Amino acid sequence: MAYxxxxxIMNLKSIFNLALIVVPAxxxxxxxxxxxxxxxxxxxxFSTLGLEPYGRIGLGIMELIVAILILVPKTTWxxxxxxxxxxxxxLFSHLTKLxxxxxxxxxxxxxxxxxxxxxxxxxxxxxxxDIPFLHL
Numbered sequence: 725m726a727y728x729x730x731x732x733i734m735n736l737k738s739i740f741n742l743a744l745i746v747v748p749a750x751x752x753x754x755x756x757x758x759x760x761x762x763x764x765x766x767x768x769x770f771s772t773l774g775l776e777p778y779g780r781i782g783l784g785i786m787e788l789i790v791a792i793l794i795l796v797p798k799t800t801w802x803x804x805x806x807x808x809x810x811x812x813x814x815l816f817s818h819l820t821k822l823x824x825x826x827x828x829x830x831x832x833x834x835x836x837x838x839x840x841x842x843x844x845x846x847x848x849x850x851x852x853x854d855i856p857f858l859h860l
Contacts, residue, residue: 744850745794748807748843751836752791759784765827773817786810794847801851807844811837 758766759780770776775783790810793803814837818824824834852858 741850744843744847745800748804748840748847749791749794751840752787752794752807755836756784756788759787765829768827769817769822769833772821783810794844798854800847801854804844804847804851807840808848811841811844815841 757763762777762780766780767776770780773779786806787810790803790806793799794807795803815834818826818834818837824831826833
């Protein structure tokens with residue numbers, strides 16, 4: 725019985741660790757289509773921020789890099805750190821200029837930014853031993 729409980733706990737831990745990596749990467753990757761295809765909502769957001777089109781495309785490229793870095797075990801910490809930075813900017817923009825709800829999305833973009841931010845913070849903490857400049 726104790727072995728089964730231990731196995732279940734180990735499996736749950738593995739699923740949680742996998743979700744910590746996959747969820748922010750998928751969120752970042754799925755938004756790329758909208759940024760790179762100049763979807764009306766993305767154009768609206770970046771126009772409102774005064775960053776259209778270069779900010780939209782530049783952030784799309786950065787988010788692609790962040791997603792890849794998160795998925796590579798040796799660079800997960802760097803992807804998480806950059807993800808925290810990008811999502812901080814997104815959250816700040818939502819709270820100061822865009823609002824929580826953007827074009828009747830029900831707050832979906834804001835919620836996805838919060839989820840990505842929180843997961844990146846947890847990933848950075850879990851992978852802090854891999855950060856080279858902390859071991860000087």
